[in-house]
Amino acid sequence: MKKESEVPNCINCIQGNTSLCKLNDAERELLNANKKVLYVKKGDIVFEAGNKANSLFCVANGKLKISKLGKEGKEQIIRLSKKGDILGYRSLLSDEPYSASSIAMEESTVCEIPKSIFFQVYSSNYQISMNLIQLLTKDLKTAEQHLIDVAQKSVRERISESLMTLINTFGFKNDNKTINVQITRSEIADMSSTTTESAIRTLSQLNNEGIIQLDGKRIVVSNLELLKKNVDII
C-alpha cells in the first residue's frame, strides 16, 4: 500500500507558477475523476517525440528531463521538470505530435489528463489560456536565451550554467549545498550541448578550483558566488 502522500489528488494538488493553477473545485474534480496516475521509474519514458499528443501530464512528484534527439542520435536536454509542472501542453495546443520526449530522472509520479478533458477545462476558464500563454512566453524566452548561450559561450560557461539550472530547478538538499538531483555526467553534457568527456573535464576543473566538490554523483557547491561568476566570465 502506498503512503497517502503518494496518491495524488487534483483537489489539493500544488498550484505553482508552472502549472495550470487557478482552477476551481469543480474543474479540479473533473481532472481528478479523469486522470490516470503513472508511476514511473528512473529512465522510463512518459511520452515520446513524434507520438500523437493525446494527453496533458502533470508532475505530482519526481524529476524529469525533456529532451530531443539531434544528429546521429545525440540527445539534447531542453528543459527540466519537477513537482507541480505540466508537460505536453504545447503539443496539445498546436495539435502536433510531441516534439520532444519526457524521461524520468528518478522515480516519479505523473498524472495523465486526456486531451478532451484538458480542452473542456481550457475552454471553460478564460484564465487558463492566459496562464498557458504565460508559460509559453516564459519557455520561449528561455529557449532563445539558451540558443545564444550555446552559440556564444564556452563549454566551461555552459557547464556552470547547467549547474545553476539544476540548482534553480531542484534546489539543494538539507545541507544547503548538495544539489538535490541524481544526474549522470552524460546528462550534464546533454544539458550543456557538449560531450561526456568535456563535461567530466570541466567538472573536475571546477572541483580542483574549489568551486564544487565531486563525490560520486553528489555535486556539492562549495562556492556558489564563484560558480555564478563562471556563467558569464572566462
Place this chain on the structure above:
Amino acid sequence: MKKESEVPNCINCIQGNTSLCKLNDAERELLNANKKVLYVKKGDIVFEAGNKANSLFCVANGKLKISKLGKEGKEQIIRLSKKGDILGYRSLLSDEPYSASSIAMEESTVCEIPKSIFFQVYSSNYQISMNLIQLLTKDLKTAEQHLIDVAQKSVRERISESLMTLINTFGFKNDNKTINVQITRSEIADMSSTTTESAIRTLSQLNNEGIIQLDGKRIVVSNLELLKKNVDII
C-alpha cells in the same frame, strides 16, 4: 506623395498565418484609427531589447531581423519578419520589456498599435488568444530546433540552413533562383551563429561547388536540392 499601396490600411491588410488575422471590420477599424505608421530605412531600429513594451507592431511592408546581443555585443539573429507578420506580442503578453531588438533589413513600413488597443481587441475576440498561442508554439518549436542545430551542426550545415531560412521566408526574385533579400555576410553569420570570416569561407565553398552563385550581395541558388541536402549531411 506616396503611392496608394504604400499607405497601409488595416481594413484591407494582409491576414497571414503569422498575423493577428480573423479580425472583423469593427476591430480592424479600431486598429486603423489608432495605428501609427512608421516608415523605416535600412538599419533603423523599430524597437529595442530592454525597452518597455508599449506597442504591437505589424509589418505592412519590408523585411526585418529580430536579434539579441550576446557576449561582448555579438549579435544573434533569432527570427526574420516580412510583410504580414506581427512583432512584439510576446513582450506585451508577458508584460516584460522587449527581449530582442527589431531592425529593418531594408526600407519597410511598420504599423504601431498601442498596447491598450491591442488588449481591447484581444479581450473582445476569443479567437485571437488561440491565434497568438499558435504563434507562440510555432516560435517555441522553431527556437528549440534552432538550439539543437547550433549545438550539433557544423558551420557548413548552419550556413546552408540559414540560406534555406532566407528562401523560405523571403522567397526568390522573378528569376526563381535569386534569393529575394539584401543581406550582408555578417548578417548571414549572425543568423548562423558563426563569424563573418567563416560565413564568407563557407559561402565561397558552396559557390565553388556550384550549389550557389555569388554576385556581390546577390545569392543565386543554382542547385536547391544539393543545398537542402547540405542542411543535414556532412
Place this chain on the structure above:
DNA sequence: CGTCAGCTTGATTACTTTCAATTGTTGTGG
C-alpha cells in the same frame, strides 16, 4: 565475484575562431 554501465584520463585530430592585411563597394560632401 563477475559484469556492465558509467566515469576518468591522455593523446591526437579537426574544426573554427582570431588576427592581420588587403581589396572592393558605397554613399557623401565639395
Place this chain on the structure above:
DNA sequence: CCACAACAATTGAAAGTAATCAAGCTGACG
C-alpha cells in the same frame, strides 16, 4: 563627378577549443 571616408568582403596564417579515439578504472548489483 570625383575623392575620400566608412563600411563590407576576402584571404592567409596561426592559435585555440573541444571533439574524437583509445584505454583503463570504479562501483553498483545480480
